[in-house]
Amino acid sequence: MTTEQMKEKLGGMLTDHRYTHSLGVMETAEKMARLFGADVQKAQTAGLLHDCAKQIDRETQLAMCDKLGVPLDDLKRENTALLHAELGARLAETEFAVCDSEILGAIKYHTLGRANMTDLEKILYLADIIEPNRREFEGLKELRALCEKDLNEALLYGLELTIAHIGRKGRILHTQTMEAEAFYRNLLHKEAYHMKPLDAFEKAKKAVKVLDAKKANDIALLKVSDLTILADYFVICSANSTTQVRALADSIEEEFEKVGIIPLSREGKQGLNWILLDYGDFILHIFYQETREFYGLEKLWDDAEKMDVDKIINEL
Template sequence: MNIHQMEEKLKSVLSERRFNHSIGVMETAVKMAETFGCDVEKARLAGLLHDCAKEIDKDEAVRLLDEMGIEIDDEKRIQKGLLHADLGAELMIKEYGICDKEIYDAVKCHTMGRCGMTELDKILYLADFIEPTRREFDGLDELRSLCFCNLDEAMLFAINLSISFVLGKGKVLHKQTIETREYFTKLIEGRKAVL
């Protein structure tokens, strides 16, 4: 399946708003990949397909993940917004024929991050935050600037924004988000200590 066929398939399963968001993430991920010397084609595919499971009903998502034998913890089972990354990574293989481990990992961690994120992981996570159709929020302009200067500092900034948003909505933070924040905090502090 070529990228145009993937776009057409995606159009058939996503709302117009979500599809436009996916195109925006794809285009932003490509620009970031060019800036940081990352594989542009992998960034393009990860950006396009990252939300391919976003609009699948929560119960259906849980059923599909269980059927595929993919373990999901209780926190993810409760919060629909966390399921689509795991399911999307699996559907990317099954429905779109993308079997690249780097792309799979980037899609799988694009909602909560992870320790030891690759450049592609960071690019997708951040492109999802800053793409042009994203609603305005406090810190967006600063984050957009950081994303083209320093990926690690941009990650920490974005994770902190995400934590504030989640807590502000009265939701529970997933432990993986906290671990990701701790990872980037230590990474950046470690670099500053060397200077």
């Protein structure tokens, strides 16, 4: 099959968004192959086809894996995001007539990685994360820079970013990814992660800064870790209208989502006069000004340590 024929067939199997992503991965993989002396044509095919099974629903993916004899462990069975790589490698073979084991291996390991990866596997793993259509996230700029310098360093950093992301989402990390990270950390004699997940105070500070940038009024940050098991910090602020209450909550969700952090819950109380976003280790209360005065939440938590918000806003 020619690349053009593959593109045509793949276009019918994926959404526009996924197809654009696949083209981005193809071009990035191609560039990296050139840079690191890998097979450009193979990188192109692997990049183009890596997500060919992504749009198939979970039940069908499972049935297809069983039919095609793709071995799956429990975690892969439960998580469609992990399933599509295994199945994708088989579909590349059966639907796109790819018989090169290197290309098929790269597709198979593109989500989890593994210890001792081939250069093509590394290139696809990384191209999938850094292709130009990816939304910004913390560490992406640094990873893109490493991808132009050193394949193993980039891979280790890419694995670390993935592990941190999985941790923040509260998902279970697959042993294959753990083994890959340990393998490359040992290989490069690195002792610790480049990147630590944000701790509770860092998250609360980030919330304060986002609220300030979005013109929230009277922002307060209370340390409540010694007083309750609900959270370590409360962030409280006021808005001039219910529209602003909602806009502030949306901005917080958006900014935290960029670094892979999603709230455990979002509750609207009293209509839109009060929105509560629970991020586990910190809770954010956004009040319409009068509602804040009425409930007097800060008086209830009078014993809590009040952090210096101005200092947080002004720090770099």
